[in-house]
Amino acid sequence: AQSVAQPEDQVNVAEGNPLTVKCTYSVSGNPYLFWYVQYPNRGLQFLLKYITGDNLVKGSYGFEAEFNKSQTSFHLKKPSALVSDSALYFCAVRDKANAGKSTFGDGTTLTVKP
Amino acid sequence: DAGITQSPRYKITETGRQVTLMCHQTWSHSYMFWYRQDLGHGLRLIYYSAAADITDKGEVPDGYVVSRSKTENFPLTLESATRSQTSVYFCASSESTATLYYFGPGTRLTVL
Numbered sequence: 425a426q427s428v429a430q431p432e433d434q435v436n437v438a439e440g441n442p443l444t445v446k447c448t449y450s451v452s453g454n455p456y457l458f459w460y461v462q463y464p465n466r467g468l469q470f471l472l473k474y475i476t477g478d479n480l481v482k483g484s485y486g487f488e489a490e491f492n493k494s495q496t497s498f499h500l501k502k503p504s505a506l507v508s509d510s511a512l513y514f515c516a517v518r519d520k521a522n523a524g525k526s527t528f529g530d531g532t533t534l535t536v537k538p
Numbered sequence: 539d540a541g542i543t544q545s546p547r548y549k550i551t552e553t554g555r556q557v558t559l560m561c562h563q564t565w566s567h568s569y570m571f572w573y574r575q576d577l578g579h580g581l582r583l584i585y586y587s588a589a590a591d592i593t594d595k596g597e598v599p600d601g602y603v604v605s606r607s608k609t610e611n612f613p614l615t616l617e618s619a620t621r622s623q624t625s626v627y628f629c630a631s632s633e634s635t636a637t638l639y640y641f642g643p644g645t646r647l648t649v650l
Binding site for chain 2: 467516518525
């Protein structure tokens with residue numbers, strides 16, 4: 425069975441500093457990995473994905489993520505955080521062999537302070 | 539309007555009542571999913587569908603029923619609502635197994 429772990433419930437950073445939101449996964453075969461963001465009282469929005477190719481994936485709003493197969497990690501990063509980045513972030517792994525159903529992590533709340 | 543919609547957005551019901559949450563997408567995506575979001579549990583998959591008339595159970599299917607007679611609709615029914623089904627429900631659709639999910643805005647359900 426596939427699984428996703430987001431080890432930090434909360435990440436706090438100062439505006440302008442780099443941020444990292446951690447994600448590790450477990451899946452048989454090659455993973456399809458995604459990051460989504462959720463703003464208060466809204467649905468989830470896609471940020472970026474890794475399917476194949478370069479290990480460094482660039483996505484929306486200046487976010488990027490690094491796929492590390494040996495460490496089974498897919499950490500979300502941004503060089504310079506904005507207050508508007510404050511939100512709930514979810515990592516997900518998709519099971520391409522089983523109707524593409526996704527397993528989500530429990531989420532990490534990112535707070536960027538001015 | 540193109541997109542994925544859910545109705546109602548908010549619903550209060552009583553224990554034992556039947557409730558149906560609607561989900562409609564305009565892209566003709568093959569794959570559709572229902573998740574519930576609870577504090578401390580992230581998103582948990584209730585049911586999913588790979589195409590019209592093809593549905594399967596997810597992680598937490600007990601107490602729920604789905605159908606998919608048309609590609610664009612994927613209603614979720616709580617046959618006899620319980621307080622433990624108080625949650626925010628999200629519908630999502632996807633074009634293929636490798637593409638992103640498009641999420642609806644969610645339905646906040648309260649069971650008294």
